[in-house]
Amino acid sequence: MSDVTRRELAYHEKLYSGFAQRHFARPAVRALRRDMVRRILAVTGAGPRSRVLSLGCGIGDTEMLLAPHVAEIAGVDLSPAAIRQACADAQRLAIANARFVEGTAAEGRYDIVIAIFFLHHLSDPDLESFPARLRDLLLPGGAFYSLDPSCRRLSGAIGRRLIPGMMKRYQTEDERELNPEATAALFTRAGFSARTSMYDFGSSPLAGLLPGWSFGYRLARAADGLILRTPLARYGSNFEVLATPPSK
Ligand SMILES: C[S@@+](CC[C@H](N)C(=O)[O-])C[C@H]1O[C@@H](n2cnc3c(N)ncnc32)[C@H](O)[C@@H]1O
Numbered sequence: 437m438s439d440v441t442r443r444e445l446a447y448h449e450k451l452y453s454g455f456a457q458r459h460f461a462r463p464a465v466r467a468l469r470r471d472m473v474r475r476i477l478a479v480t481g482a483g484p485r486s487r488v489l490s491l492g493c494g495i496g497d498t499e500m501l502l503a504p505h506v507a508e509i510a511g512v513d514l515s516p517a518a519i520r521q522a523c524a525d526a527q528r529l530a531i532a533n534a535r536f537v538e539g540t541a542a543e544g545r546y547d548i549v550i551a552i553f554f555l556h557h558l559s560d561p562d563l564e565s566f567p568a569r570l571r572d573l574l575l576p577g578g579a580f581y582s583l584d585p586s587c588r589r590l591s592g593a594i595g596r597r598l599i600p601g602m603m604k605r606y607q608t609e610d611e612r613e614l615n616p617e618a619t620a621a622l623f624t625r626a627g628f629s630a631r632t633s634m635y636d637f638g639s640s641p642l643a644g645l646l647p648g649w650s651f652g653y654r655l656a657r658a659a660d661g662l663i664l665r666t667p668l669a670r671y672g673s674n675f676e677v678l679a680t681p682p683s684k
Pocket residue numbers: 441444445448491492493494495498512513514515518539540541551552553554557558
């Protein structure tokens with residue numbers, strides 16, 4: 437295990453020992469997760485026959501919302517605490533088509549692979565080699581979808597000025613905001629067709645900051661819909677990569 441992976445593991449074991457479970461259950465975060473699922477379904481074309489893999493699934497709260505819409509979903513995460521929670525929740529909610537596995541590598545082949553706030557936690561070498569690894573996980577005609585913070589995000593620049601301590605507390609030592617175009621280029625270089633788009637402007641950071649205020653989140657999400665059609669989109673918070681594999 438690399439030093440980065442070791443530090444990620446230590447941080448997330450702590451995060452998933454109670455705080456994440458409470459935070460992710462708050463109404464604005466739940467609303468954000470529901471929006472994410474709608475977006476994943478719309479952009480990837482995932483449906484009732486799709487086999488889906490989620491890399492870095494955490495406690496699986498997005499995956500549990502996605503499960504009713506797809507044939508099956510498998511989640512993989514480095515953190516044993518996260519996987520224990522995800523398995524317990526799947527059982528409690530009687531979600532039979534979701535399974536969660538501890539580790540850094542996935543097995544099998546899937547129609548859709550998703551990576552929600554995952555790529556920006558990988559070390560540079562692991563990020564560079566990620567598209568080549570992904571090729572072995574995707575079935576022909578499949579799709580990959582990721583969501584990560586943008587290095588141009590205005591919310592990050594403001595947060596670093598106004599609430600630097602809080603920003604640090606909620607971030608691992610090694611994670612960093614990614615350049616959308618450079619990230620998409622990693623996939624293109626590996627033979628994928630890849631495009632990037634901005635997911636939001638202020639709504640996800642607001643949900644993180646004020647997780648109890650779902651009305652505020654809804655307003656921010658509606659405002660995002662307008663802002664993302666303007667040049668300000670360039671300074672949005674989180675970007676998506678949609679990549680489709682080369683035909684063999
Ligand atoms: C920011 S969290 C996102 C979790 C989840 N997708 C979500 O949206 O809440 C990043 C996740 O990636 C996991 N992770 C970090 N490095 C990993 C690796 N090399 N392999 C598998 N999981 C990893 C961490 O344990 C953590 O759960």
